[in-house]
Amino acid sequence: MDLFLQQLINGVAVGMGYALVALGLTLIFGVMHLINFAHGEFFMLGALVTVIATVFLGIPYGFAIPIVILSMFAVGWVVDRVAVRPFLIKADGATTALLSTFAISLLIHSGVLGVWGPAPERVEGVPGVLRLGPLHITNQNLLLILFGLALIVGFELVLRRSIFGKRMRAVAQSSYGALVTGINVGGVQSATFIMATVLAGIAGALVVPVILFTPAMGQNVVINAFVIVVLGGMGSIWGAVICGILLGVLEALTSIVLSQQVASILIYGLMLVTLLVRPNGLLARGSTR
Amino acid sequence: MKVNRILTIAAAAGALILGAGVTHVAAQQPIKVGVIFPTKTLNGKVGVQGAELAVDMINASGGVLGRKLQLVIYDTNYSPVEGVAAVQRLIDQDGVKFVTGELGSAVALAVLPITEAEKVVFVASGPKHPDVTKESNKFAVRLNSTTAMDAGFFDKYLKARAGNGKVAIISENNDFGQLTVTGFKKLFGDQVVFADFFAMNQADFNAIVANAKSSGAEMVCIASSNVEQWGNILRLMETTGFTPREKCLMPGLLNLGGIKVAGKAAEGLFSADIYYPGIENDLNSKFREAFEKKHNQAPEKIEALGFEGVWVIAQAIAKAGSDKDTAKIAEIIKTGSWSTPRGTVTFDGKGQASSGELLPIAVKDGKLILAPK
Numbered sequence: 001m002d003l004f005l006q007q008l009i010n011g012v013a014v015g016m017g018y019a020l021v022a023l024g025l026t027l028i029f030g031v032m033h034l035i036n037f038a039h040g041e042f043f044m045l046g047a048l049v050t051v052i053a054t055v056f057l058g059i060p061y062g063f064a065i066p067i068v069i070l071s072m073f074a075v076g077w078v079v080d081r082v083a084v085r086p087f088l089i090k091a092d093g094a095t096t097a098l099l100s101t102f103a104i105s106l107l108i109h110s111g112v113l114g115v116w117g118p119a120p121e122r123v124e125g126v127p128g129v130l131r132l133g134p135l136h137i138t139n140q141n142l143l144l145i146l147f148g149l150a151l152i153v154g155f156e157l158v159l160r161r162s163i164f165g166k167r168m169r170a171v172a173q174s175s176y177g178a179l180v181t182g183i184n185v186g187g188v189q190s191a192t193f194i195m196a197t198v199l200a201g202i203a204g205a206l207v208v209p210v211i212l213f214t215p216a217m218g219q220n221v222v223i224n225a226f227v228i229v230v231l232g233g234m235g236s237i238w239g240a241v242i243c244g245i246l247l248g249v250l251e252a253l254t255s256i257v258l259s260q261q262v263a264s265i266l267i268y269g270l271m272l273v274t275l276l277v278r279p280n281g282l283l284a285r286g287s288t289r
Numbered sequence: 290m291k292v293n294r295i296l297t298i299a300a301a302a303g304a305l306i307l308g309a310g311v312t313h314v315a316a317q318q319p320i321k322v323g324v325i326f327p328t329k330t331l332n333g334k335v336g337v338q339g340a341e342l343a344v345d346m347i348n349a350s351g352g353v354l355g356r357k358l359q360l361v362i363y364d365t366n367y368s369p370v371e372g373v374a375a376v377q378r379l380i381d382q383d384g385v386k387f388v389t390g391e392l393g394s395a396v397a398l399a400v401l402p403i404t405e406a407e408k409v410v411f412v413a414s415g416p417k418h419p420d421v422t423k424e425s426n427k428f429a430v431r432l433n434s435t436t437a438m439d440a441g442f443f444d445k446y447l448k449a450r451a452g453n454g455k456v457a458i459i460s461e462n463n464d465f466g467q468l469t470v471t472g473f474k475k476l477f478g479d480q481v482v483f484a485d486f487f488a489m490n491q492a493d494f495n496a497i498v499a500n501a502k503s504s505g506a507e508m509v510c511i512a513s514s515n516v517e518q519w520g521n522i523l524r525l526m527e528t529t530g531f532t533p534r535e536k537c538l539m540p541g542l543l544n545l546g547g548i549k550v551a552g553k554a555a556e557g558l559f560s561a562d563i564y565y566p567g568i569e570n571d572l573n574s575k576f577r578e579a580f581e582k583k584h585n586q587a588p589e590k591i592e593a594l595g596f597e598g599v600w601v602i603a604q605a606i607a608k609a610g611s612d613k614d615t616a617k618i619a620e621i622i623k624t625g626s627w628s629t630p631r632g633t634v635t636f637d638g639k640g641q642a643s644s645g646e647l648l649p650i651a652v653k654d655g656k657l658i659l660a661p662k
Contacts, residue, residue: 003503010495017493118331120517122524122550129528138528141495211492212517212550220490252496260497261462261486 002134007252013141015248016148017210020203021221022228022240023152024196030235031172031192034094038079038101040222041108042197046072046204047213048112051121061125061209068205069198076197079104080190088189105218112215125209144206151202152241159237168192172235227271233281243282319359320352320612322599323379323388325372325400326414328364331516331546332392332591336414337362339588339595340390342580343603353603354610360599361385367392369399376400380407386615387412387606389598392514392591394418394464401429410619412602414594417465417541422640428619430640432594432601434563434647436468439540442647443561444476446662450508450535450559457483457506457533459497459522461513469512469539482506491518498525508535514542520550527554535559540647544589548652559660561647564593564631567659568648573630588630597629 021043028036049071053064083104087097125140159165170178171188179185204217211217228247232239247267254263274282324340327333344358352358361383363375372391379385380403388404391397392415404411405426413421413431422431458473458481460466466486474481483504485497501509509526513519519538526532536558538547543560551558566577566587576596580588588596605621606612627634632644651660 003499006499006503007496010499014493014495113329118329118334119546120331120520120550122520122552129530131530136529210495212521214492214517216490217492220492252499255485255496255500259485260491261488264488 003256006135007256008249009135009137011249011252012245013137013144014252015245016145017203017207018224018228018248019241019244020148020151021200021225022244023237024199025225026229026232026235026237026240027196028193029229031168032088032189034088035098036101037098038105038108039200039225040218041105042072042075042200043204043221044112044215044218045075045108046201047208047217049201050205050208051123051213054123055121065202065205068201072198072201073194076194079197080193084193085186085190089186109215109219116215118215121213123209123213140209147206227267230271231274231282236281239281317356319357320606321359321361321383321385322602323383323385324360324362325365325375325388325390327367327392328362329366336390336392336591336595338584339592340599342576342583343596343599346579347603353606358603365391365396367396369395372396372400373403376403380409386410386612387602389602390414390595391416394421397421401426404428408615410602410615410622412598414598415591424639426640427616430622430636430642432597432642434541435641436465439561439647440472443540446561446649447537448476451477451480454480454507454534455482455505456480456508456510457501457504458510458512459501460486461489461518462486463489465514466512473510494522494525498522498529498531502529502531507533508537509533510537510539512539516544516547516550520547523551523554523558541590543650543657545587545657548655555652557652559649559651561649562590563644563647564590565648565650565657565659568631570632572628576630593630600629601627
């Protein structure tokens with residue numbers, strides 16, 4: 001029982017990391033109808049900024065997160081201006097933009113690899129462990145869960161209660177309809193892209209003390225994020241959050257009785273079954289639309 | 290008629306001068322050595338650094354047969370497809386007759402038929418698969434030890450340290466990991482209370498460490514070639530209060546990069562290897578000092594193997610007196626005895642290198658030390 005509960009805690013922490021990455025990915029798809037291949041690299045850049053801030057500049061971890069937010073805002077703005085917006089405004093632009101984000105992904109990955117090198121880097125996050133009898137959770141994982149929850153709730157409030165959120169949902173439903181009603185569709189899409197980039201960066205900053213920084217970390221995480229987005233429903237915010245956490249929990253719990261590799265096979269099998277039975281995803285109704 | 294004779298003499302003299310010039314240029318052309326590694330990985334990068342240092346030292350002392358040595362480096366990305374492309378480019382485009390490097394067995398096994406068919410000498414650095422060296426392939430040798438060679442020494446050592454306690458193994462999921470876990474289970478039988486694999490790109494080890502902890506293992510062994518993975522596993526073990534009596538890393542994997550990642554969680558970790566920076570011999574002192582001067586850190590096994598590949602090729606060419614006959618040079622490598630940073634290296638009939646028994650090593654105060662046998 002102790003092991004079950006311990007793995008449940010581990011799974012929620014891992015799943016929250018997945019959820020935060022998948023959230024941005026599904027947001028971009030929901031509002032912009034774009035599959036962003038560079039999303040994993042934004043996650044990696046968020047982690048890299050954390051490394052630079054904490055390890056090389058000696059800034060405390062807590063202060064590094066605002067730096068990550070500002071840096072990723074800038075990254076999102078530049079990528080949107082250079083590789084997304086110029087294509088999205090054209091007819092059938094989403095396809096070209098998909099390819100351009102793929103190019104951006106390769107560019108960022110190769111750039112970091114070339115400048116930084118392949119060496120891993122360790123980041124000291126929040127030290128200490130919270131012990132509850134035989135169970136434990138590292139304070140960093142606790143921060144990841146709590147900060148992640150706060151972000152998701154805050155994001156939901158923005159989406160449901162603010163004018164900007166209403167505009168986002170309008171654009172997600174129909175960009176043409178939104179345009180007719182006077183909404184600046186391009187502006188909303190750009191803001192969405194930047195917001196998703198910042199989310200990925202924050203996820204990187206929260207996860208890097210747990211998993212270490214490597215230039216390949218974005219490529220590894222984005223595959224799971226795509227699985228979550230497909231399972232939760234393309235464009236579904238709560239689908240991404242719930243399926244992200246579920247995936248983490250499922251991975252951890254199945255590892256008690258099965259090899260981790262077998263558990264992964266089950267998860268990818270689940271993705272295939274979901275596509276066959278519910279092509280729009282398990283939770284498609286809760287989308288931004 | 291007189292004019293014709295003058296022209297003929299002038300042409301002959303010109304040809305002689307030109308010929309001499311061409312011969313002189315040929316004599317000065319560098320000897321190219323192809324280097325293949327997964328250069329975008331940490332291990333691949335340091336392997337290249339070792340090879341480059343060998344070239345620096347050889348060229349600084351006059352080169353080989355009066356010619357400079359020149360490296361042509363390509364990335365294999367741990368991919369057999371990219372490895373084959375790299376070697377074909379080395380042979381067809383760069384005119385290379387000597388290739389060294391690589392860490393992955395799959396890549397080495399893929400490129401071996403090409404180097405053999407093209408009569409190119411291949412000195413494999415890191416692959417551990419037994420089929421990398423064969424009696425029938427006259428052109429290939431391997432510097433690293435095989436898993437079976439490691440086991441020959443390490444199994445006894447491991448058994449002694451484990452005693453009758455419960456043991457666990459956490460391993461990466463590839464051919465090396467599978468072989469290691471099979472051998473481990475065979476060695477310890479019922480003492481094995483936990484064995485699981487993780488993916489080569491896995492970054493979170495909370496679940497696997499929690500499972501290992503709950504098994505009650507008194508000795509935990511890790512089979513992982515990625516420093517970020519084994520370093521992180523150790524770190525997580527310590528953070529979550531999992532402190533088994535013994536922690537070991539399977540042979541050939543312990544290095545300072547992982548110790549840096551693991552921090553104090555690496556204290557007491559033991560392993561064994563064919564090389565460690567503190568080996569006492571003249572060449573290793575020079576190698577270590579030059580490497581530390583150039584890269585501000587001590588060289589380790591992969592660096593030493595990268596160095597050794599180029600070093601042995603260069604010595605063999607010098608011994609052959611020419612770089613033309615690759616069959617002769619390959620034969621010289623296989624039958625010779627070579628001074629390298631790890632000591633005297635010899636090859637068996639298959640082309641497998643050996644420098645004697647593995648050295649037991651451990652981590653103390655964040656440094657690698659020789660452990661008592």
